[in-house]
Amino acid sequence: MSATRAADAADFRGPLDISRAATVVLDGRDTVVGWSPAATALLGYSPREAAGRPLSAFLAPLPADGTLPAASDRPATPGAPAPSGPPARPGPGPPPTGHEIRLARHRDGHELLVVTTLCPLAGAGDGGGAGDGAPGRVLVAAELGELRQWESRLALLQGLATQSPVGLAIYDTDLRLTWSNTAYEREIGKSLAEYLGMRADELYSGGRFVTPGYPSTLDAVMHHVIDTGEPILDLHFQGIPPSDPGTEHLWSCSYYRLEDAHGHVFGVCEDSFDISDRQRAQQRLALLVEVGRRIGTVLDVVTTAEEIAEVTVPEFAAAVRVDIARVTVMSGELPATGSPAAMDLLRVGEHSVDPAAADAAEPLHPGAPGSPVDRYPPVAYPPGSPQDRSLASGGLVLDDNVLVVPLRVGGSVLGLVTFVRSPRPRVSGRPLAHGPATTFDNGEVALADELAARAAVCIDNARRFTRERSASLALQRQLLPHHVPPQSAVDIAYRYLPSDDVTGVGGDWFDVIPLSGTRVGLVVGDVVGHGLQAAATMGRLRTSVRAFAQLDMAPDELLTRLDDLVGQPLEERPGPRDGPPSDAYDELTTGATCLYAVYDPVSRRCVMARAGHLPPAVVHPNKQVTFPDLPAGPPLGLGGLPFESMEIELPVGSLLALFTDGLVEARDHDIDQGLDALGRVLGTPAASLDELCDRAVSALVPDATTADDTALLLARTRQLDESQVAEWELPAEAVTVGRARELATGRLAAWGLEELSFATELVVSELVTNAVRYGGGPLRLRLIRDRTLLCEVADTGHTSPHLRHSAEDDEGGRGLFIVAQLVQRWGTRYTPAGKTIWTEQAFPPAEFD
Numbered sequence: 001m002s003a004t005r006a007a008d009a010a011d012f013r014g015p016l017d018i019s020r021a022a023t024v025v026l027d028g029r030d031t032v033v034g035w036s037p038a039a040t041a042l043l044g045y046s047p048r049e050a051a052g053r054p055l056s057a058f059l060a061p062l063p064a065d066g067t068l069p070a071a072s073d074r075p076a077t078p079g080a081p082a083p084s085g086p087p088a089r090p091g092p093g094p095p096p097t098g099h100e101i102r103l104a105r106h107r108d109g110h111e112l113l114v115v116t117t118l119c120p121l122a123g124a125g126d127g128g129g130a131g132d133g134a135p136g137r138v139l140v141a142a143e144l145g146e147l148r149q150w151e152s153r154l155a156l157l158q159g160l161a162t163q164s165p166v167g168l169a170i171y172d173t174d175l176r177l178t179w180s181n182t183a184y185e186r187e188i189g190k191s192l193a194e195y196l197g198m199r200a201d202e203l204y205s206g207g208r209f210v211t212p213g214y215p216s217t218l219d220a221v222m223h224h225v226i227d228t229g230e231p232i233l234d235l236h237f238q239g240i241p242p243s244d245p246g247t248e249h250l251w252s253c254s255y256y257r258l259e260d261a262h263g264h265v266f267g268v269c270e271d272s273f274d275i276s277d278r279q280r281a282q283q284r285l286a287l288l289v290e291v292g293r294r295i296g297t298v299l300d301v302v303t304t305a306e307e308i309a310e311v312t313v314p315e316f317a318a319a320v321r322v323d324i325a326r327v328t329v330m331s332g333e334l335p336a337t338g339s340p341a342a343m344d345l346l347r348v349g350e351h352s353v354d355p356a357a358a359d360a361a362e363p364l365h366p367g368a369p370g371s372p373v374d375r376y377p378p379v380a381y382p383p384g385s386p387q388d389r390s391l392a393s394g395g396l397v398l399d400d401n402v403l404v405v406p407l408r409v410g411g412s413v414l415g416l417v418t419f420v421r422s423p424r425p426r427v428s429g430r431p432l433a434h435g436p437a438t439t440f441d442n443g444e445v446a447l448a449d450e451l452a453a454r455a456a457v458c459i460d461n462a463r464r465f466t467r468e469r470s471a472s473l474a475l476q477r478q479l480l481p482h483h484v485p486p487q488s489a490v491d492i493a494y495r496y497l498p499s500d501d502v503t504g505v506g507g508d509w510f511d512v513i514p515l516s517g518t519r520v521g522l523v524v525g526d527v528v529g530h531g532l533q534a535a536a537t538m539g540r541l542r543t544s545v546r547a548f549a550q551l552d553m554a555p556d557e558l559l560t561r562l563d564d565l566v567g568q569p570l571e572e573r574p575g576p577r578d579g580p581p582s583d584a585y586d587e588l589t590t591g592a593t594c595l596y597a598v599y600d601p602v603s604r605r606c607v608m609a610r611a612g613h614l615p616p617a618v619v620h621p622n623k624q625v626t627f628p629d630l631p632a633g634p635p636l637g638l639g640g641l642p643f644e645s646m647e648i649e650l651p652v653g654s655l656l657a658l659f660t661d662g663l664v665e666a667r668d669h670d671i672d673q674g675l676d677a678l679g680r681v682l683g684t685p686a687a688s689l690d691e692l693c694d695r696a697v698s699a700l701v702p703d704a705t706t707a708d709d710t711a712l713l714l715a716r717t718r719q720l721d722e723s724q725v726a727e728w729e730l731p732a733e734a735v736t737v738g739r740a741r742e743l744a745t746g747r748l749a750a751w752g753l754e755e756l757s758f759a760t761e762l763v764v765s766e767l768v769t770n771a772v773r774y775g776g777g778p779l780r781l782r783l784i785r786d787r788t789l790l791c792e793v794a795d796t797g798h799t800s801p802h803l804r805h806s807a808e809d810d811e812g813g814r815g816l817f818i819v820a821q822l823v824q825r826w827g828t829r830y831t832p833a834g835k836t837i838w839t840e841q842a843f844p845p846a847e848f849d
Helices: 003-009 037-043 144-162 182-188 218-228 276-294 301-312 326-331 386-393 442-479 531-550 555-566 583-589 671-682 689-700 736-751 754-774 815-822
Strands: 022-027 032-035 100-105 111-120 135-143 167-172 177-180 232-239 249-259 265-274 319-325 345-352 378-380 397-399 402-409 412-420 490-497 506-514 520-530 593-600 605-611 617-619 646-649 655-659 710-717 725-730 779-785 789-795 825-831 834-841
Touching: 022 037, 032 135, 037 100, 037 135, 111 144, 135 144, 167 182, 177 182, 182 265, 218 232, 218 249, 218 265, 249 276, 276 301, 276 442, 301 319, 301 326, 301 345, 301 412, 301 442, 319 326, 326 345, 326 442, 345 412, 386 397, 386 402, 386 412, 402 442, 412 442, 442 531, 490 506, 490 689, 506 531, 506 710, 520 531, 520 655, 520 710, 531 555, 531 593, 555 593, 555 605, 593 655, 617 671, 655 671, 671 689, 689 710, 725 736, 736 754, 736 779, 754 779, 754 789, 754 815, 754 834
Parallel strands: none
Antiparallel strands: 022 032, 022 135, 100 111, 111 135, 167 177, 167 265, 232 249, 249 265, 319 345, 319 412, 345 378, 397 402, 402 412, 490 710, 506 520, 520 593, 593 605, 605 646, 617 655, 655 710, 725 779, 779 789, 789 834, 825 834
C-alpha cells in the first residue's frame, strides 16, 4: 500500500471505540439481546443466530495452562482458511489496563483472542432482573492484535511528542505555533505555554536558510509548502536558538503540509534536527583537506609557517602564531634538545582577525632593518606561560582560550603553533565561525594536534631542503670562482645558470687562471648530467685544469693530460677501496667537454684548443662576430684522436666569449640558430661587459629557465704598454751575464725600482748563467712591470732546472735556492723554441703609498 492510500484509509478511532468495535448487549444473565454488525464481522454470527444465546457460547476465559492457538492474536481475514501449524503457543501477555482478554470462537470453528470491556447501562441496577430480557450491560470487543497495533501507534505518537530527539512543531496557516514536542521545547528553552501562538520568525530572529536554491526565510519556506503542498526535505537553517544565546547552530529541517481527509489545510509541520556537531566534524575534515592542499606548497620553512597561520584563521581560531627555532629557519638544522630557555625562537608566521587576541611572547632586541632578525623577530615566553610549559613537556597545552601545540618531528621540537580564540562573540559585527567559545573542545584539540603534525612534516621537509640546498650552494661556491681578481690581460664578466633550480648546482664550469708573464688562462667546461654528482665531478676536473695550467702547459698538452686523467683505468678511479669503482664517476666524466684558451697581453696572441666543446665567439673592435674554425678534439675520456691548438692575434679591445651549449641550444631551436642569436647580441654596443652578459642571458635563456646548465664567460682583451716591457736578445757567452745585470739595473732605475736592484741582479745573474752553461743561444731577457716585477730568461734548451739543497761541502748548486728565497714564486715555461725561466717579485711598500 502506498503512503497516500495508507493516509486515506487511516482510521484514527481506537479498536474499542463503540462506533467501530464489535458490540454485544447483554441482559442481567449475560444473555445476548443485542448484536452489532461489527460483532458479525468479528465472529461470523448474524444477529438472529446470536440473539438469546449465552455470552459463554461465543467467549470463553483463557485456558488455565495458558496455552493458546497459533496466531490467535492476529486479526482474522474474512473468508481466510483456518490457521494451521503448531496447536498452541505461549500466552498473549498481560491485558490492557481495564480490559480482559478472552478466547473467542468463530462461527467457522477457529479460535481467536479478543480483548473486551464491559460497560453497565444506566437504569439497569445491579443486574437483579434475571431472565426478563432487559438490557443490562454492553460488551465491547476487538481483536487483540488490532489493539496491540493501535497501542504501538499511540506509543509512537507519545515517543515523538516526549522522547524523540527530532524537534516537531505545528504551525497554522498564519504560521503561528499551535503545538510542539519536548525536543522543540528544549531548543526554545521554555515550556509550550510560554511560546504558544508565536510566529516562527519571532522564535528564531536573525536565522536564515543557507541551502542554495531555496528562500532564506522561515516565512517564505512555510508559505511555499502551504501554498503548493510540496514537502521540502533537509533544508539547512542557521541561527541562534533561545536556549543557547550567542552560539550559532545549524539544523536540518523538513516541512510538509497538514490537511484532513477532505483536503482542508490546517497548517504546516516542521521537523528539525540539530546537526551542528556534524557540521563541525565536516568543517574539521574540510580544514584538514585544505591544510593538505595549501600547506607545504613550496620547500621553504617561512612560507610553510605563514601558510599554517593563513589556512587556520578564522576557520579555526581568531589568531594563530607560529614560532620556529632559529637554527631551523636560518640553516635548516634541528634545534638542540634541552630546557625551554635553550630554544631560540623566531616569529615567522602570524595571522589574526581579532586585535584583542593576547600574545604572551616577549619581543627581544630587534635586528637591523632588512636583516633576517628584523623580518623574523626573536621571541621569548615568560616562565609558566602555556608556550613555556609546552616546550618543557614537549606536549600540547590548553589554557583557557589559548591552545599551544608543539611542532614535533621524531624526538625534536621545531617550534610552536599557538591558537588563540577571541573571548568576544563577534568581530566587526559578525560572529566568528567557531562561535563565542573561549576554549577548545576535545575534538578541536585533536584537530589542532593533527594540523600541527602535518605542518611539522612539511616544515621538516622544508628544513631538510634548506640544509641540503645550503650545502649544495656552499659546494658550488667552492667549485666555481665566486670572485675573479683583476687581470692586466683582460676585463672579465661571467654568468652561471644551473638547470637544477632545486639544488642550484650543475656540471658546467668556467675559470680564469692567472699565468706567468701576465698571461691569463680562460676555460669553460661541461660535465654530463646535473645536480650534486655532476658538480662534484666538475670540481675535480676544474681542479685538475687549474693544476695543469700552473705548469704553463700549452692548451693542447693540457687537454691531453686531462683526457688521460679522465680515461685512466677503472681501478685507479675514485671509489671504495673494497668495492667496485664509482659508476656515476665513469658516466659523468666520460664525454665531458672543455675549451681552454691562453691570452698574452704582450704579444696579443691567443692560443686555444677544445675537447668536444663549442668554439668561442670573437668580436672584433668593429663589432664583427666570428667563430674561429678551431680544430674539434674528441670529448674527454674517449681518446683516439690528438688535440690541436690554434693561435690567433687579437686586436686590443677584442671580445672573447666562451660558453657552454646550454646557452645556445634549446628544444625549440638548434645550435646554429642559437649561435646566430648570440652573435647578434654580442655585436651590439653595451655600456659594460656585465650588461652584455645580462643581455645575452635574457635573450637566449628567457625567464632564466633552461634544460641544461649554462655558463658564459666574456673577456675583453688588453695590451701592456710598451713602457711596461723591456726585452733584450743576448748571445750565450760568459760576458753576457754582466751585460744582463747592467741592462736590468738600468731599466729598474728608469722605472724607479732601485730598491729591487740588488735582488734582481742576483736573479738575472743566476738565470743567465744557467742559460749560458746548460742551455743554448741566443738568450732573451725580459722584464715586465705589471702588478709585480716579472723577470724572464729564455733559451733554446729543454732541460728544466731543479731546486735542491746543497750539502756543506758542495761547491755549487746553491744559486737557484737563493733565487727562490728572493722572489715570491718562480717557474719554467716551455715553448716550441725552448724554455723560459720566470720569477715574480713584489714591489716595495713605497709603491703603494
